[in-house]
Amino acid sequence: MKQHFDIVVVGAGPAGLNAAQAAGRAGATVALLDDNPRAGGQIWRQGPGHPSQAPLQGLLATLKMQTNVTLMPSTRVIAPLRARGLLLESAELGGVSIGYGQLILATGARERLLPFAGWTLPGVTGAGALQALIKGGMPVRGERIVIAGSGPLLIAALATARAAGAQVVAVVEQAPSFEVARFGISLLAEPAKLRQAVTMTRGFAGVRYWTGSIVRQALGDGRVERVTIQRGRRQLTLACDRIACGYGLVPNTTLAQALGCAISEAGQIVVDSEQRTSVDGVLAAGECTGVGGAELAGVEGEIAGLSASGTPASGASTNRSLANPIALHTQRARWQRFATRVETAFALQAAARTPPDDATLLCRCEDVSVGEVRAWPDWREAKLQTRCGMGACQGRICGAAAGLYFGWQAAAPRPPFSPAQIGTLMGAGAEAPPTE
Ligand SMILES: Cc1cc2nc3c(=O)[nH]c(=O)nc-3n(C[C@H](O)[C@H](O)[C@H](O)COP(=O)(O)OP(=O)(O)OC[C@H]3O[C@@H](n4cnc5c(N)ncnc54)[C@H](O)[C@@H]3O)c2cc1C
Incomplete structure (x- = not known):
């Protein structure tokens, strides 16, 4: 591995930013990486005419002062590596591998x-x-x-x-x-x-x-x-x-699945009260553990950051908006209740859950219709027989739709998770874990 960090945080949305800030304050060396050129995730996405505003501005200012936190923008996780490592591709550095003591997944959600x-x-x-x-x-x-x-x-x-x-x-x-x-x-x-x-x-x-x-x-x-x-x-x-x-949104569990983390029937990464997943050394926070909005993602991120750096969240509160030691868990419970209300109110009704006409395209990348896909008993067979989900988006869109319509479980994703340069893949060499 070229570089090693105590904690690597994947995703610089509300969850990842708060996780990195909390872990950095606890003294850990932290890498915070995101595939976007600027931090903020979905809700605080920056762009022309959309500069950073509070609370993103405050978080970035604090992170800038934490010299033990390294920001890695325009950097994608391509694959997990052996011995707590990740293969990355960065706009600035090209293909690199990094090692971690603890990994925090803050990979957010995708639109359905x-x-x-x-x-x-x-x-x-x-x-x-x-x-x-x-x-x-x-x-x-x-x-x-x-x-x-x-x-x-x-x-x-x-x-x-x-x-x-x-x-x-x-x-x-x-x-x-x-x-x-x-x-x-x-x-x-x-x-x-x-x-x-x-x-x-x-x-x-x-x-x-x-x-x-x-x-x-x-x-x-x-x-x-x-x-x-x-x-x-x-x-x-x-x-x-x-x-x-x-x-609505679907939790992004691609990396978690590849690492072997338990995923709930609802498609969320399963975590305990300290945001630890079922895999030792891997934590998760934010919408990859369940869709609940930016406030919930931020609190979960802070708990994960403290937990990964060995500071139990119940013993300290560092969130700028929270004042007492038990506030983090209390705030999380509050925003979880809010998330449940949203989920109940906007649950998909029969009209949305019913597939459209057979002639409608389900897979836009490979031009496969609803009728062609429904002829097969499961997602894997449908993919093999029709090429559904095998195009550029790798089933991120049609896989979620097929899952909703036909009750199919998507197969665990296999790396590389996104198109990567051949040099990046070759560089991983012997560090790559064996594939099936
Ligand atoms: C398209 C979209 C737009 C949204 N817009 C809004 C909005 O305007 N207002 C609102 O209230 N809510 C919005 N949401 C909801 C929003 O997701 C949450 O409220 C909040 O941003 C969740 O925070 P998070 O930290 O869990 O995840 P996110 O904010 O989604 O952050 C996750 C980050 O991880 C990065 N990432 C994922 N996988 C990898 C990888 N393999 N390598 C590197 N980086 C990775 C993503 O690019 C992203 O930047 C939007 C959601 C989506 C999907």
């Missing part, structure tokens, strides 16, 4: 995209993807956008799109109105969240917010021009330039 007729037309993205594109500098001023799918991310996308000058034609939420209303009332228990929701939605003034509704088809000649929406028994068609449709 569900196919519908016409979803491969240019102009169709996920709702979170729209967020990322706008923060990355994509102009949407004057565009008519339909935001669809499910969950609070639709509201964040609404706010971002409007702030960027787009005209949001409608927000189409699959959850039924009574569940959404009940969730809205429950926000009275979290006044900060309620204020945030009111600010982001502007009280839904000037925008249609349709509950119990689902996108059925994107139409257009070479690009999205219209969208058909199912509202109860009615179908309506709206003119639009863009559709941003995402059905």
Whole structure:
């Protein structure tokens, strides 16, 4: 190994940043790596016109002062290596291998995209993807956008799109109105969240917010021009330039699975009260352990950082917003309760869980339809027979959709986890663990 760190943190979102800060304060040598050029993860993604703001600014300022913490931006984990090592590919350093005493996985979540007729037309993205594109500098001023799918991310996308000058034609939420209303009332228990929701939605003034509704088809000649929406028994068609449709998030457990960590039936990395996984020396925090928002991810990250550096979280609180020793576990329980309320309110209903027509493409990379995939008994067989999930995204999108529709378990991912230079792979050489 070229370099060794006491603790390596993978992912520089709210969980990873807090983990690195806590571990750094405890005196450990820490590497914090992320495949994005700038830290912040999904929610605090930086980009042109989106500079870092609080709380990211504060975290980065503290990390800068911690000389024992090394930030490694634009760095991807390509594969695990023998003896607590990782093979990395970095924009600056190329292929490198590093060793760790403890590893903290803070790899976040991915957006769940569900196919519908016409979803491969240019102009169709996920709702979170729209967020990322706008923060990355994509102009949407004057565009008519339909935001669809499910969950609070639709509201964040609404706010971002409007702030960027787009005209949001409608927000189409699959959850039924009574569940959404009940969730809205429950926000009275979290006044900060309620204020945030009111600010982001502007009280839904000037925008249609349709509950119990689902996108059925994107139409257009070479690009999205219209969208058909199912509202109860009615179908309506709206003119639009863009559709941003995402059905919540799916924990990113790729690295955890490859390391042999136990994964729950819900697809989350299983952790104990100190954020330790089932594998010795590997901890996990944030949305890879369950989708719950930035506050929960941050608290879990801090607990993981303290735990990995040998400081029990119940014995010290270092979080800037927490004041007493038991606060970390208390805060985690609070945000876990909030996460449960979100999960209940925005649980996918039958309309979203039902596959579209057989002719609809399920795998965009390899052009495989729903009908071709459903003919096989499991994911592995479907992959082997149809090439579904074997394209550029390696089943990250269609695998989650097939899992939802057909109840299939995805096979454990095999490295390399993303395209890598041949020199990087050869450099790993004898350090690579044996494959099956
Ligand atoms: C596309 C998308 C957009 C979102 N936008 C918002 C939003 O605007 N507002 C909001 O409230 N919530 C948003 N969310 C929800 C958001 O995920 C959480 O609230 C919060 O960011 C979770 O923090 P985290 O630290 O667990 O993970 P994340 O913030 O997701 O951070 C995980 C980081 O790990 C990196 N990573 C993963 N695997 C590897 C690897 N192998 N090698 C290197 N780096 C790796 C990822 O690139 C990412 O930067 C979004 C989610 C998604 C998927």
